[in-house]
Amino acid sequence: MAEIKTALAYFVKNLKQYWRALFISLLLILVATYAQIKAPLYLGDAISSLTDYLVASLTPGGHGSLHDFYVAVFSMIAFYVLTEFALLISGLMTAKISSDSVGVMRRGLFGKLQKMPVRYFDTHQDGKVLSLFTSDLDNIFTAMNNAVFQIFSQALLFAGVIWMMFAKSATMAWVTLASTPIAIIGALLIAKYAQVQINHQQAATADMNGYINEQLAGQTVLLTEGRQADSIEKFEPFNDQVRVASQKGQFYSGLLNPLMQGFSLLNLAIVIFFGSWLVLHNGMDKASGLALVVVFVNYSQQLFQPITSLTTIYNVLQLAVTGANRITEVEEEDDEVNNGKKIAGPLKDEIALKHVDFAYNPDRQILKDVSITVKKGQMVALVGPTGSGKTTVMNLLNRFYDLSGGEITYDGTKLQDFDLYSLRDRVGIVLQESVIFSKSIMDNIRYGRPDASLKEVQEAAKQARIHDFIMSLPDQYDTQISPEKDLFSSGQKQLLSIARTILTDPVLLILDEATSNVDTVTEAKIQEAMDNVMANRTSFVIAHRLKTILSADQIVVLKDGQVIERGSHEDLIKKNGFYAELYTNQMVFE
Numbered sequence: 001m002a003e004i005k006t007a008l009a010y011f012v013k014n015l016k017q018y019w020r021a022l023f024i025s026l027l028l029i030l031v032a033t034y035a036q037i038k039a040p041l042y043l044g045d046a047i048s049s050l051t052d053y054l055v056a057s058l059t060p061g062g063h064g065s066l067h068d069f070y071v072a073v074f075s076m077i078a079f080y081v082l083t084e085f086a087l088l089i090s091g092l093m094t095a096k097i098s099s100d101s102v103g104v105m106r107r108g109l110f111g112k113l114q115k116m117p118v119r120y121f122d123t124h125q126d127g128k129v130l131s132l133f134t135s136d137l138d139n140i141f142t143a144m145n146n147a148v149f150q151i152f153s154q155a156l157l158f159a160g161v162i163w164m165m166f167a168k169s170a171t172m173a174w175v176t177l178a179s180t181p182i183a184i185i186g187a188l189l190i191a192k193y194a195q196v197q198i199n200h201q202q203a204a205t206a207d208m209n210g211y212i213n214e215q216l217a218g219q220t221v222l223l224t225e226g227r228q229a230d231s232i233e234k235f236e237p238f239n240d241q242v243r244v245a246s247q248k249g250q251f252y253s254g255l256l257n258p259l260m261q262g263f264s265l266l267n268l269a270i271v272i273f274f275g276s277w278l279v280l281h282n283g284m285d286k287a288s289g290l291a292l293v294v295v296f297v298n299y300s301q302q303l304f305q306p307i308t309s310l311t312t313i314y315n316v317l318q319l320a321v322t323g324a325n326r327i328t329e330v331e332e333e334d335d336e337v338n339n340g341k342k343i344a345g346p347l348k349d350e351i352a353l354k355h356v357d358f359a360y361n362p363d364r365q366i367l368k369d370v371s372i373t374v375k376k377g378q379m380v381a382l383v384g385p386t387g388s389g390k391t392t393v394m395n396l397l398n399r400f401y402d403l404s405g406g407e408i409t410y411d412g413t414k415l416q417d418f419d420l421y422s423l424r425d426r427v428g429i430v431l432q433e434s435v436i437f438s439k440s441i442m443d444n445i446r447y448g449r450p451d452a453s454l455k456e457v458q459e460a461a462k463q464a465r466i467h468d469f470i471m472s473l474p475d476q477y478d479t480q481i482s483p484e485k486d487l488f489s490s491g492q493k494q495l496l497s498i499a500r501t502i503l504t505d506p507v508l509l510i511l512d513e514a515t516s517n518v519d520t521v522t523e524a525k526i527q528e529a530m531d532n533v534m535a536n537r538t539s540f541v542i543a544h545r546l547k548t549i550l551s552a553d554q555i556v557v558l559k560d561g562q563v564i565e566r567g568s569h570e571d572l573i574k575k576n577g578f579y580a581e582l583y584t585n586q587m588v589f590e
């Protein structure tokens with residue numbers, strides 16, 4: 001019940017701006033339903049007036065008139081045309097309302113994701129976040145487009161037909177309704193079984209997608225290790241699960257229509273048989289009797305249409321309710337906290353981490369009492385074994401997470417006191433894994449400063465040592481990059497992100513040195529590019545190749561989240577501790 005309440009609240013929120021169109025659309029359905037249940041009455045009139053005419057014509061000396069017959073036939077046609085016309089317009093309006101409102105929902109969800117803290121993306125699989133857009137919003141669209149209005153129109157039709165039948169003849173109405181309870185129970189049972197199978201099918205598909213995702217992500221390892229046959233063999237059970245579940249789902253859903261057809265025919269037989277019997281034994285005149293049976297034959301068919309539709313819709317609605325609940329869950333997540341009012345300006349003095357403690361999860365502390373000060377224009381290098389917390393320090397400087405203890409200050413002001421976006425505007429980050437967007441090279445470089453001119457972009461690319469490569473491409477800076485057209489090696493991608501960072505001219509630079517194996521020429525270029533971007537800039541560098549940080553003003557050695565040594569390269573070598581050992585080991589392999 002709570003699920004339905006949440007889903008309703010979500011729909012009301014996103015549909016309220018369309019209330020006028022919705023109202024007109026529902027009104028049209030009302031008109032269509034009224035015309036649809038009214039039309040059989042004119043069919044009855046037509047038959048009875050035709051019968052009267054025939055009887056009169058066959059009586060010697062009598063002559064009948066076809067006037068009433070024509071009126072009835074034209075009225076019937078007019079009502080059927082009205083039905084279809086109103087349904088057509090309402091259908092078109094529904095399609096527009098559904099696509100517009102799902103567009104609003106999509107925009108709302110996408111906007112919400114942009115405001116989420118990094119922690120949310122750490123703890124949620126990309127595939128699951130994406131399925132909110134692909135699967136959940138699609139289910140909502142299907143439900144809105146096909147189901148929501150159908151419920152209204154079919155429920156109205158069902159009630160209207162029953163009302164009309166009783167208005168016309170209560171006895172015949174009871175005869176027509178006699179078999180419907182069994183039909184409704186049968187339809188509900190089938191819908192319930194079909195739902196169970198659809199749930200199985202969805203779960204099996206999610207498992208299979210997870211497996212495919214993992215295998216595709218690890219394709220290179222899979223090929224190198226020659227595990228293709230094993231990968232295919234392990235895929236089979238997942239595939240089988242989906243196949244069996246979808247077969248069963250289709251079987252139960254497929255049963256519904258024939259079963260309802262069967263009930264409808266049975267009902268038709270009852271109506272014709274008992275109807276004729278009643279007419280014959282109730283002393284009704286033949287013309288009216290015949291007309292009454294024909295009218296009820298029509299109603300009996302109209303009665304079964306809503307039962308079939310409503311049970312088919314049930315499954316569609318179920319999926320939409322689940323989708324709306326999943327999206328609401330995301331929308332209710334807290335936004336990234338941004339209470340600070342101060343606007344970060346150019347750095348005057350220093351950035352300092354003071355006794356910083358931090359944990360991603362409460363049960364495991366990552367940083368313990370870390371203190372680092374970097375003066376304006378200085379370069380601090382962070383070194384340490386893998387998992388020692390280097391990237392974590394960088395994440396905190398950009399306020400991707402809040403601290404558990406201690407503080408980080410920017411010219412003496414705590415990071416929380418700054419407006420988050422102004423702070424991040426001042427910070428430039430070059431990550432190990434460079435991010436490239438499906439845009440032109442030009443737009444990729446000026447991603448952080450979309451108004452930059454070609455000259456400025458080229459200057460940044462020159463400093464980043466990637467300009468010559470770009471100029472060697474046929475479309476140069478207009479070259480479009482896409483996942484299918486991966487022109488850059490990982491080293492070149494890092495040069496491109498260095499160019500992007502140079503262009504934004506950040507006050508504080510965070511640089512995570514690429515660990516990927518790049519050739520020596522590219523490595524030298526990366527080094528030059530890094531030197532260029534760091535020149536006269538306050539910077540934090542995570543260094544993996546220690547020879548790149550020999551000139552750092554301060555080297556901070558982290559181990560298990562704690563600072564164990566600090567000083568210049570010479571100081572640390574003299575100290576002959578952890579850093580000296582690390583350095584000596586690397587030099588042996590260089």
Ligand SMILES: Nc1ncnc2c1ncn2[C@@H]1O[C@H](COP(=O)(O)OP(=O)(O)OP(=O)(O)O)[C@@H](O)[C@H]1O
Binds near residue numbers: 122361384387390
């Ligand atoms: N988002 C996260 N959620 C939970 N734990 C995390 C998260 N990111 C990192 N950790 C954990 O924090 C610890 C420090 O990780 P971090 O990435 O800061 O190390 P690092 O020194 O940068 O390592 P590397 O040199 O391998 O990049 C690791 O034990 C890691 O498992």
